[in-house]
Each structure stands twice: as structure tokens, then as C-alpha cells.
Amino acid sequence: MSLFYPLEDRQLLAVDCVIFGFDNFELKLLLIKRNMEPGKGMWSLMGGFPKHDEGLYQAAERVLKQLTGLQNVYLEQLFAYGEVGRDPGERVVSIAYYSLIKIEDYDKDLVKENFALWQPVSDIPELVFDHRQMVDKALRRLRRRARIQPIGFELLPEKFTMPQLQGLYEAIYQKELDKRNFCKKILSMGLLDKLEEKDKSSSKKGAFLYRFNPEKYQELVSKGFYFSLDV
Amino acid sequence: MSLFYPLEDRQLLAVDCVIFGFDNFELKLLLIKRNMEPGKGMWSLMGGFPKHDEGLYQAAERVLKQLTGLQNVYLEQLFAYGEVGRDPGERVVSIAYYSLIKIEDYDKDLVKENFALWQPVSDIPELVFDHRQMVDKALRRLRRRARIQPIGFELLPEKFTMPQLQGLYEAIYQKELDKRNFCKKILSMGLLDKLEEKDKSSSKKGAFLYRFNPEKYQELVSKGFYFSLDV
DNA sequence: CCAAAAGTGTTCATCGTACACCCATGT
DNA sequence: ACATGGGTGTACGATGAACACTTTTGG
Numbered sequence: 001m002s003l004f005y006p007l008e009d010r011q012l013l014a015v016d017c018v019i020f021g022f023d024n025f026e027l028k029l030l031l032i033k034r035n036m037e038p039g040k041g042m043w044s045l046m047g048g049f050p051k052h053d054e055g056l057y058q059a060a061e062r063v064l065k066q067l068t069g070l071q072n073v074y075l076e077q078l079f080a081y082g083e084v085g086r087d088p089g090e091r092v093v094s095i096a097y098y099s100l101i102k103i104e105d106y107d108k109d110l111v112k113e114n115f116a117l118w119q120p121v122s123d124i125p126e127l128v129f130d131h132r133q134m135v136d137k138a139l140r141r142l143r144r145r146a147r148i149q150p151i152g153f154e155l156l157p158e159k160f161t162m163p164q165l166q167g168l169y170e171a172i173y174q175k176e177l178d179k180r181n182f183c184k185k186i187l188s189m190g191l192l193d194k195l196e197e198k199d200k201s202s203s204k205k206g207a208f209l210y211r212f213n214p215e216k217y218q219e220l221v222s223k224g225f226y227f228s229l230d231v
Numbered sequence: 232m233s234l235f236y237p238l239e240d241r242q243l244l245a246v247d248c249v250i251f252g253f254d255n256f257e258l259k260l261l262l263i264k265r266n267m268e269p270g271k272g273m274w275s276l277m278g279g280f281p282k283h284d285e286g287l288y289q290a291a292e293r294v295l296k297q298l299t300g301l302q303n304v305y306l307e308q309l310f311a312y313g314e315v316g317r318d319p320g321e322r323v324v325s326i327a328y329y330s331l332i333k334i335e336d337y338d339k340d341l342v343k344e345n346f347a348l349w350q351p352v353s354d355i356p357e358l359v360f361d362h363r364q365m366v367d368k369a370l371r372r373l374r375r376r377a378r379i380q381p382i383g384f385e386l387l388p389e390k391f392t393m394p395q396l397q398g399l400y401e402a403i404y405q406k407e408l409d410k411r412n413f414c415k416k417i418l419s420m421g422l423l424d425k426l427e428e429k430d431k432s433s434s435k436k437g438a439f440l441y442r443f444n445p446e447k448y449q450e451l452v453s454k455g456f457y458f459s460l461d462v
Numbered sequence: 463c464c465a466a467a468a469g470t471g472t473t474c475a476t477c478g479t480a481c482a483c484c485c486a487t488g489t
Numbered sequence: 490a491c492a493t494g495g496g497t498g499t500a501c502g503a504t505g506a507a508c509a510c511t512t513t514t515g516g
Contacts, residue, residue, distance in 0.1 A: 004267075004268060004269060004318075004320030004321050005243060005280070005320065005321060005323070008243060008280040009244075009280065009281075009282060009283045010241035010242060010243055011241060011242060011243075011244050011281070011283065012236060012239060012241055012242075013240075013242050013244070013324060036235075036236075037235060038235060049236070049239040049240065050240075050242070050313065050324075051240060052240045052242065052322055053315055053322075054315065055313050055314045055315050056311060056312075056313030056314075056324065057313070057314075059313075077310060077311060079308060080287060080308060080311040080326045081287075082281065082286050082287030082288070082290075082326065083286045083287075083288075084284055084285065084286050087235075089235030089236065090235050090236060091283055091284075092236070093244060093281075093287065093326075095311045095313065095324075161495090162495080162496085163494080163495070178479075178480075178481080179495085179496080179497095180480095180481085180482095180496085180497065180498075181478075181479065181480085183496080183497085184497090184498090185477095185478085200487090200488095202494075203486090203487085203488095203493065203494040203495065204486070204487040204488045204489085204492085204493065204494075204495095205485070205486040205487055205488090205493080205494060205495050205496085206486080206487080206494095206495080207494080207495060207496090208495085208496090230477095230478070392468090393468080393469085394467075394468070409506075409507075409508080410468085410469080410470095411469085411470065411471080411507095411508085412505075412506065412507085414469080414470080415470090415471090416505085431514090431515095433467075434466065434467040434468065434513090434514090434515095435465085435466070435467075435468095435513070435514040435515045435516085436466085436467060436468050436469085436512070436513040436514060436515095437467090437468080437513080437514085438467080438468060438469090439468085439469090461504095461505065461506095
């Protein structure tokens, strides 16, 4: 290892992952029981340590895959937490990421192995260190982002109904929305393909399924379009 | 030093600072000539290494003060850059911050010592490593923030005129604004105190001076107010 | 007296918001 | 037949966008 900066302190780095899911009723977080000291046994975000030859994003991807089995899902850097005393064991700088996943896709066995549980964001247990801060920031970020980018779809199955989509935004913003206005607005953007099929699992009449069309979105964006939902 | 996580790699951390100023014509960046290898002699952001017993934010404050002499100015974390090869000398994870300063307040001697220069954002020289990425992200962030938070005032003197303020937003968004609409909108928020004095430095008639009132802003925010400027 | 920048109001279009009834179907 | 959730349109108010003339004063 060549050392261009030999006099400077090396420090311990971590990545922590705020993982969101949506079960058609509530927005949820995937939390683990921490299995090492300090803070062993406390609720915690899933985390890990980036290797010397591993980018931060790759480390976050690895951590996410370790717990959920998922790859190529929405994953974005949130914030770097670097207060000196944030981890009482030792000085650790943690880069927090947040992820949006389709809740039906995660790997149940891995979750079980890690003693992880889905917890509603409305009722989060006490978390280790400053993980609660991370969660709060992730929630604020998600709420800001979901207004201006079509990321809600990351939390829904490939095919979803209009009431499902509306329910998601209601869960994110903790606010009831008017279904006529919601539907009008979202369809007017022209990002959804309406399918022939209906989903009858939650009503007798059945609700039409839609699919988000990323190509249309990209095309519109390149023409200066901005996604916007005002909840 | 107690080691709770003894097996994990320690890594080299840095902070880099994107420093914005406004000279009544253009938005500018304070850049230095890098004085160490690798990349010695190239244009660069001002940076430094957090100490073991120093938070990331404190490190960024220190770096900012080293170059400008300023403290207690707007300083916000931007992003953590952690690609393996981003610094060809050695693996360094850099936490970028961006700062908004009143351009008349900086310490000229310090800037000279560091071989630093104010460069217009419209014409940024080639920068070392991934600093150009940092600058671009800082600009996007500034543009987003300045719409929804009253941070523009950080770039202006305590007292400023309406044309000055408008000029600032025009510089940030690279777009001409209608002075009637601008004035109407900004005054309607009730965040500015109009002073008796006029500034005659840029016209014969003179323009009234205003002052941003942070107390009023806080009060409005606590009542659910959102700053918004649509440029 | 004139050039140069400051200051000020109205109209129109757009978009968000509020709101209520009919439809389809499984039981 | 009825209960349950799905689907649809209109009217009003607020807000952003376009736009032109008068004022002041130093030179």
C-alpha cells in the first residue's frame, strides 16, 4: 500500500441501511437485533464495514443483499454521520443509505437468520446509537423525493391498482387523499400503462392494474418534464 | 484506544469544501491550487483530514476557517464520495460540504497564502479528482435549496437592495426574472424589513435597503409556513 | 435635460381543491 | 338485493406569468 498521506489518521468506516417496504397498509422498516457489542441485543439498522477495495455504494449494496437477498433495487446515499461519540465503542463514521424495496420480494430466510423484523414507521422501537436520526432523515428524504420523482413504484409490485398506489402515498404522507384528484393528477402525467387485467383481491368489482413505464418517464424528462405530486 | 471492531479496515477520511460567493454579478467558487501530491498544482477544492477526536462537521468548519477566516456561516454536508479509485494516490473517502459566504467578509491574506482564487461557476477550470462532480452536485443542491429555504441571504451583505437580491437569484438560476413578480413574491412572504436608508452605489435614484429577519422566518415556519420562490 | 436604474398594479391562464353519485359483482 | 370498494367530472379560488409606464437624480 502506497501512502501519499502518511501522517493522517485512518478511521473506521461503516455503512448503515434504512430499508423501506410497503405492505398495502403501512410503510415499514426492516430492523435487526444487533448481534455485537456495543449495543448487542438492541434494535438497529442493518450495517457493515466497507472493505479497502470496495466503494461505499457497493458496500451498501452488499449489506442490503445480506439481509434481503435483493440487488438492483432503489438505494441512495442519505448522509454521513461523523460525530465523535456516536458509537460508544469506538469512533466510527457511518454513511447511511436508504433503500426502497418491494416487500414481497425479500428473502425470508435471510431475514430470519438476522433476527430482523418489519416494523411500522409509525411505531419504531428504540434504536441503537443515532440510528433513529438516520431513520427520521430517511423519512423526510423519502417524503421530499416522492413528490418530485416517481420512486413510489419501487415500493409496489410491478403491477398495482390505483387504490394501492393512492394508499402508498397516503402511508408515506400520513394524510388522506381525494381519489378523484389523485387519479386525475397521476394519470395526467402519462407515466402509467393501464392493463386489461383486474385485481379482485380486495373488492368484488375488481380494480384495474397499472404498470409504471420508465421509458415514457425518461422520454418526458428529456423534454423538460418534471414529476410532481402535491400531497 | 479500545477496539470493539478490531478486524475491520481503517480508512483515510477527508472533507472537501465547495465555497460559494456572490459578487453582485456572478456566482463564484473559491478554489485553491493543490499543494500536495497527487495532483499537485491542479485546481482543487479546499480540503482536510478529520482528526480522530473531531466530528466531520467540525472538520469542515476548520477547513473553511483555514481558507476564509470565517466561522458560523452556512455550511452543509453534501455527499460522501467513496469510490475506490477516486483519489489515485490512495483510497480516500471524502465527505463534501458546501458553504455560502458573504464574499466581502473573507480573509484576503489567508486566501493569498493558499493560492486560492474566486472563479465564476460559469467557467470552472479543470479540477483534481472528482471535485468537479462535487461542484456540480453543490450547484444542483443550492438551486434546489434556494427555492424552498431562505438561504440566498447567506450570500448577500446584512443589508441589501431588491435589485441585488434579484440579481443573486438570477445568477443562481441563470435566468432573467421579472422584477415586479419577484418583488411582489418576496415581499409577500413578510421576511424582509425595509430600512430607511438607500444604497446609491449603483444608481442615481438609489435603491432601498432591506434586511432579512430570521425571527420572523422562524415564527412563520412554526405556523406551518413554507418559503417558496418559483424561478 | 437626459440617461439610467428603481419602483409599482392589473389581467389572464393554469392548476389545485373540494365535492357526490353511479358501477360492478360476490355473497 | 345489498354491501363493498372502484370509478368518474365540474365549479371555484388561488397562484404564477406576462406586461409598460412613472419616478428620481447625478452628470
